[in-house]
Amino acid sequence: MDSLTASHKRWPRFAWAVAAIAVAVAGVLLSCAILSGHATPSEPSQGSPDADHTATLSSTSVATVYLPITLNTYIEKWALWLEGTQLRGANIYQRRVYPELDDGFLGPGPVGPPYTQADFDNLVALGANYVNISHPGLFTETAPYTLDLGVQDNLDNLLTMIAQADMFAVISFRTGPGRSEFTFFWGEDGDWFDASYYNDQVWKEQAAQDAWVAMWRYTAQRYRDNPIVVGYDLMVEPNSNEVWLDIWDPDEFYADYGGTLYDWTQLYPRISAAIREVDSDTPILIGGMGYSAVEWLPYLQPTGDARTVYMVHQYEPFDYTHQEPPPTNTYPDGSFNRTWLDDLLSTVDTFAATHGVPVAVNEFGVVRWVPGADEFMDDQMDLIEQRGMNHALWLWDPMWEPWTEEVNAFNFRFGPDPSNHSDVESALKNVIVEYWGRNTLRPSNTQ
Numbered sequence: 001m002d003s004l005t006a007s008h009k010r011w012p013r014f015a016w017a018v019a020a021i022a023v024a025v026a027g028v029l030l031s032c033a034i035l036s037g038h039a040t041p042s043e044p045s046q047g048s049p050d051a052d053h054t055a056t057l058s059s060t061s062v063a064t065v066y067l068p069i070t071l072n073t074y075i076e077k078w079a080l081w082l083e084g085t086q087l088r089g090a091n092i093y094q095r096r097v098y099p100e101l102d103d104g105f106l107g108p109g110p111v112g113p114p115y116t117q118a119d120f121d122n123l124v125a126l127g128a129n130y131v132n133i134s135h136p137g138l139f140t141e142t143a144p145y146t147l148d149l150g151v152q153d154n155l156d157n158l159l160t161m162i163a164q165a166d167m168f169a170v171i172s173f174r175t176g177p178g179r180s181e182f183t184f185f186w187g188e189d190g191d192w193f194d195a196s197y198y199n200d201q202v203w204k205e206q207a208a209q210d211a212w213v214a215m216w217r218y219t220a221q222r223y224r225d226n227p228i229v230v231g232y233d234l235m236v237e238p239n240s241n242e243v244w245l246d247i248w249d250p251d252e253f254y255a256d257y258g259g260t261l262y263d264w265t266q267l268y269p270r271i272s273a274a275i276r277e278v279d280s281d282t283p284i285l286i287g288g289m290g291y292s293a294v295e296w297l298p299y300l301q302p303t304g305d306a307r308t309v310y311m312v313h314q315y316e317p318f319d320y321t322h323q324e325p326p327p328t329n330t331y332p333d334g335s336f337n338r339t340w341l342d343d344l345l346s347t348v349d350t351f352a353a354t355h356g357v358p359v360a361v362n363e364f365g366v367v368r369w370v371p372g373a374d375e376f377m378d379d380q381m382d383l384i385e386q387r388g389m390n391h392a393l394w395l396w397d398p399m400w401e402p403w404t405e406e407v408n409a410f411n412f413r414f415g416p417d418p419s420n421h422s423d424v425e426s427a428l429k430n431v432i433v434e435y436w437g438r439n440t441l442r443p444s445n446t447q
Contacts, residue, residue, distance in 0.1 A: 091134050092396050171232055216232065312359065321367065364394065
């Protein structure tokens with residue numbers, strides 16, 4: 001999981017036209033057509049949004065968002081998830097801004113920390129071709145669950161910058177109707193926020209689940225023709241097992257709560273079906289309960305959709321990957337070695353072979369200062385690639401100084417010294433860049 005201090009249990013063919021990144025024509029880019037109408041938290045992974053950024057939904061058709069691109073070549077989005085590892089990159093993280101809590105820490109809002117074009121240009125310069133956008137959902141978290149235009153504008157802007165940097169993107173919703181960002185800071189209330197900010201009603205209220213379905217139908221209709229959007233991740237780290245039930249045994253959870261509103265496996269097929277009503281092409285990504293940890297993967301039931309990727313988040317073992325400084329556990333150490341990691345990922349092998357589906361790892365990582373981080377990451381990325389899985393590490397941080405000064409445990413660019421807050425060369429960085437350097441496919445050159 002993406003929180004450094006979080007509970008240790010939380011961490012885990014139709015051809016379509018794809019466009020090339022536009023070059024300047026007479027110094028002018030084509031414009032986008034957009035739909036009209038400090039307390040410091042720990043490392044990450046709401047109250048009501050400002051009414052100025054909300055709009056009531058209607059039956060009006062959704063406008064396609066056109067990025068500054070020109071038509072170039074053809075590829076199937078689905079093909080990017082098949083035939084070996086083809087997407088290698090990183091997550092970016094943003095959440096809603098709470099002025100009363102953040103005091104400028106995350107920027108002016110409504111979403112932060114802010115990313116700039118330079119942030120994505122620097123990422124692509126290291127070889128990445130894929131950004132997993134870990135982002136608030138487009139609908140408000142509290143009833144009546146309306147469109148939040150400020151959040152939507154922010155996502156549009158991110159996609160424009162990612163396209164300009166010549167990378168693919170997956171849209172991953174952390175929050176939405178009945179689910180706030182504070183679910184990822186479970187147990188930290190009383191530190192930098194109070195318990196009133198928790199909102200996990202999506203696991204108790206049918207109306208919130210219905211709104212989550214509607215949010216994704218709307219999102220898919222809006223972005224279905226965007227050539228760099230190659231996936232929809234339906235919910236980042238479903239976690240009713242912790243926040244309401246404190247159950248960590250999948251067998252126990254499904255024996256007692258399978259088929260209830262607590263059960264993600266009864267909700268994601270509805271979301272998938274709603275997406276397919278308006279978008280038959282864009283791949284769908286689905287992770288399991290238990291914060292999408294590997295051990296919960298076998299309990300996912302494939303939907304039968306022919307363009308769905310199942311995925312995991314891999315941060316095990318937490319007593320190594322999430323050590324506070326000074327760290328004591330190292331890699332490799334006794335039985336904790338490459339063989340251990342290979343055995344852990346054998347669960348993925350079994351699931352993929354049983355169901356005949358692709359599996360991806362769209363979150364994984366290690367805090368930068370642990371001993372042996374480079375070797376750990378090398379072994380893990382190699383084992384992931386041996387399985388042909390696409391992957392996005394946690395985390396690519398923006399160059400927003402208030403953030404990077406205080407939240408930087410997963411910022412591999414800062415090297416192994418916890419007190420360093422600027423880019424340096426390191427063995428860990430070299431490993432990551434070596435794997436990213438294997439990328440060959442980009443929106444501008446895809447054949």
